Amino acid sequence: MDNDLKNSERFADIEPRRHFLGLAAIGTAMLALGTALIGVLRLPMPSIFPESNPRVKLGPAGRFADTEVTSLPENRLWIYSDPQGLYAVSAVCTHLGCIVSRAEDGGYFCPCHGSRFDASGAVVAGPAPRALIYLELALSPDGQLVVDQQKEVAPDVRLTV
Amino acid sequence: MPEQTIEMAHDERESSAGVTRRFAENVWNLPRTFRESAIRHGRPTSDRAASQAIFTNFFLHILPARIHRYSLQLKATLGLGVISLVLFGLLTFTGVTLMIYYKPSTIGAYDSMKDIQYVVPTGRLMRNIHRWSAHAMVACVVLHMARVFFTGAYSKPRELNWVVGIVLLVLTLALSFTGYLLPWDQLAFWAVTIGSAIAESPKEVTDAVGITSWFDIGGMTKHLLLGANHVGQEALIRFYLLHVIVLPLVTTVLIGLHFWRIRKDGGLTRPRSEDALPDDTATAPEAAPSKTYGLMAVVPGKTPAVDRALANTIPTWPNALYAIGALSMLTLAAMLLLGYFFDAPLAELANPAVPENPAKAPWYFLGLQEMVSYSAFMGGIGIPTLIVIGLCLVPYVDRERAGIGGWFGTGGGKSVCLLSGLFTLIVTVGLLAFTVNYGWLRNAYPDIQQWIITLVNPGTVLLVVLTLWSAAVTWTTNSTRLGALALFSCLLVGFVILTYFATVHRGPNWDFYWWPSQWPTH
Numbered sequence: 001m002d003n004d005l006k007n008s009e010r011f012a013d014i015e016p017r018r019h020f021l022g023l024a025a026i027g028t029a030m031l032a033l034g035t036a037l038i039g040v041l042r043l044p045m046p047s048i049f050p051e052s053n054p055r056v057k058l059g060p061a062g063r064f065a066d067t068e069v070t071s072l073p074e075n076r077l078w079i080y081s082d083p084q085g086l087y088a089v090s091a092v093c094t095h096l097g098c099i100v101s102r103a104e105d106g107g108y109f110c111p112c113h114g115s116r117f118d119a120s121g122a123v124v125a126g127p128a129p130r131a132l133i134y135l136e137l138a139l140s141p142d143g144q145l146v147v148d149q150q151k152e153v154a155p156d157v158r159l160t161v
Numbered sequence: 162m163p164e165q166t167i168e169m170a171h172d173e174r175e176s177s178a179g180v181t182r183r184f185a186e187n188v189w190n191l192p193r194t195f196r197e198s199a200i201r202h203g204r205p206t207s208d209r210a211a212s213q214a215i216f217t218n219f220f221l222h223i224l225p226a227r228i229h230r231y232s233l234q235l236k237a238t239l240g241l242g243v244i245s246l247v248l249f250g251l252l253t254f255t256g257v258t259l260m261i262y263y264k265p266s267t268i269g270a271y272d273s274m275k276d277i278q279y280v281v282p283t284g285r286l287m288r289n290i291h292r293w294s295a296h297a298m299v300a301c302v303v304l305h306m307a308r309v310f311f312t313g314a315y316s317k318p319r320e321l322n323w324v325v326g327i328v329l330l331v332l333t334l335a336l337s338f339t340g341y342l343l344p345w346d347q348l349a350f351w352a353v354t355i356g357s358a359i360a361e362s363p364k365e366v367t368d369a370v371g372i373t374s375w376f377d378i379g380g381m382t383k384h385l386l387l388g389a390n391h392v393g394q395e396a397l398i399r400f401y402l403l404h405v406i407v408l409p410l411v412t413t414v415l416i417g418l419h420f421w422r423i424r425k426d427g428g429l430t431r432p433r434s435e436d437a438l439p440d441d442t443a444t445a446p447e448a449a450p451s452k453t454y455g456l457m458a459v460v461p462g463k464t465p466a467v468d469r470a471l472a473n474t475i476p477t478w479p480n481a482l483y484a485i486g487a488l489s490m491l492t493l494a495a496m497l498l499l500g501y502f503f504d505a506p507l508a509e510l511a512n513p514a515v516p517e518n519p520a521k522a523p524w525y526f527l528g529l530q531e532m533v534s535y536s537a538f539m540g541g542i543g544i545p546t547l548i549v550i551g552l553c554l555v556p557y558v559d560r561e562r563a564g565i566g567g568w569f570g571t572g573g574g575k576s577v578c579l580l581s582g583l584f585t586l587i588v589t590v591g592l593l594a595f596t597v598n599y600g601w602l603r604n605a606y607p608d609i610q611q612w613i614i615t616l617v618n619p620g621t622v623l624l625v626v627l628t629l630w631s632a633a634v635t636w637t638t639n640s641t642r643l644g645a646l647a648l649f650s651c652l653l654v655g656f657v658i659l660t661y662f663a664t665v666h667r668g669p670n671w672d673f674y675w676w677p678s679q680w681p682t683h
Binding site for chain 1 (some may be wrong): 190275296351354355357360362365368381384385389390391393394395396399402515516517518519520530534535537540602603605607611614615622669670671672
């Protein structure tokens with residue numbers, strides 16, 4: 001009985017030609033379904049980000065030029081002023097997105113996984129893969145300082161006020 | 162039969178009193194006839210009726226009609242699979258009750274949590290039970306996996322069910338993680354900020370290779386998960402959707418598959434010696450009705466194993482049902498007590514400007530968090546992926562059959578496990594002590610390239626050392642089974658040590674402290 005079932009005519013010697021057609025049918029179906037799935041997966045990828053404009057007005061530029069360092073916790077950044085001009089350092093840790101604090105000596109430390117950065121933002125210790133990010137600053141026509149929270153600039157870029 | 166009925170109806174058509182009487186009788190008998198229609202058999206009075214009671218019942222037919230004596234002993238399974246299932250059921254029930262009041266919005270979520278905690282009758286109890294059951298389920302699923310591994314139950318023909326089980330473990334962790342954001346408190350917000358940054362961490366690799374600009378897989382994953390750049394309303398609704406619909410559905414289906422395969426793979430695993438036929442084989446119990454094997458007859462193979470399997474079995478009704486019932490009630494009682502006496506934590510409202518310090522994930526993720534503090538990509542994605550893939554491959558790489566079913570196999574399995582555990586203890590504690598005291602490569606070479614640290618950090622070093630140890634065990638003992646036991650013991654002990662270390666010895670700024678009482682106060 002077992003042998004009868006195993007060697008049933010229906011399954012014996014499927015011709016390679018029919019085999020190929022079967023595979024082609026399955027392949028086509030899979031390809032179609034796969035394409036449809038990729039199309040559907042496009043749906044949850046956000047095409048518009050809900051966050052507000054990354055360019056934020058921070059206040060009159062002159063005010064920042066007067067103080068050496070201004071902390072803006074709401075915007076997650078510091079504005080520094082040196083003889084060359086103004087620059088902004090992001091407080092978002094480059095490791096996993098926690099907010100770093102500023103140490104007494106001018107360096108930074110991250111509360112989540114212990115990354116430490118020196119005064120220039122370079123990594124001194126811990127798991128952070130790269131230095132803290134410097135953000136682009138600009139002046140708006142009404143004399144306000146504007147930061148673009150998504151645009152990185154080189155650390156030596158200064159905005160002269 | 163039908164003819165007779167028609168005839169009767171015809172006879173009594175003349176007297177309307179007759180039909181009234183029969184109607185009244187039917188109404189009178191309704192409780193009995195309804196019961197009989199629902200439960201076709203009364204309390205079984207023979208082995209055969211007991212079998213029938215199992216496989217004619219929709220809810221019970223997941224169980225075999227008869228079960229092996231060995232499988233009902235506590236040492237066979239420790240009941241961990243059943244407990245996990247009961248916890249999943251309990252989580253579903255309490256989860257649905259919480260959904261009545263919970264609002265998945267950044268404005269309403271935290272307030273509805275407070276309502277559930279302080280206003281809704283029994284709301285606090287439901288939330289507590291939900292939280293502790295989730296923790297218990299993670300623990301039980303991990304222990305269940307350890308039981309399956311140490312009894313060799315992953316080997317043929319149960320390879321696929323082992324893989325399904327690992328997927329279920331990952332789903333359990335995913336359910337925990339997605340549920341973690343919902344309270345929208347500080348703990349939730351920062352744990353998920355870190356979690357989503359881990360999803361983005363392949364950037365660490367693409368940055369190093371310099372292809373991020375056109376292939377940013379990390380960024381894509383993060384955007385898919387959060388629907389935004391930061392954790393906010395979009396992320397909350399996505400996590401909610403995953404937590405209450407998508408993941409529970411997938412988990413339910415896979416649990417069904419997992420249980421179905423237990424039966425199709427020949428029941429719970431047991432030592433070969435347990436299948437020895439008793440001398441008086443004549444006492445083989447009354448056979449179950451032949452129709453259960455009707456379908457099997459057309460499929461060649463030895464799955465049902467009718468003759469041999471019956472010898473050492475006992476009826477599922479009532480033996481296994483009592484065991485399952487007792488486990489369920491014990492689990493329920495334990496969760497009720499936990500929920501009654503211990504409150505689930507609820508921190509203050511989420512504040513995107515100030516992270517928790519330390520921002521600790523739930524305990525079962527703390528081992529990962531420790532590794533993440535060496536390298537985001539390796540600790541959060543690289544090493545876990547390697548471990549999951551490695552575990553899935555074990556039954557296909559180790560195909561030894563000796564000693565399957567008993568704890569730790571045969572021939573020195575127990576000592577290999579103990580030795581591997583000890584080895585892991587020494588290596589892990591040594592590595593942690595080194596890292597705490599001297600830091601890692603960057604402390605010595607500040608200008609080191611990031612990709613070197615991604616590749617060589619305490620996490621990867623530990624994984625490589627443990628893998629080499631297991632390979633050494635495999636070659637010296639000439640047994641893949643002992644090698645697999647060594648690897649699993651290493652991973653389990655390593656996981657436990659890292660979890661303990663991150664729970665107790667990591668404080669603010671992820672610094673080392675001997676005890677949490679030494680944490681500085683602000």
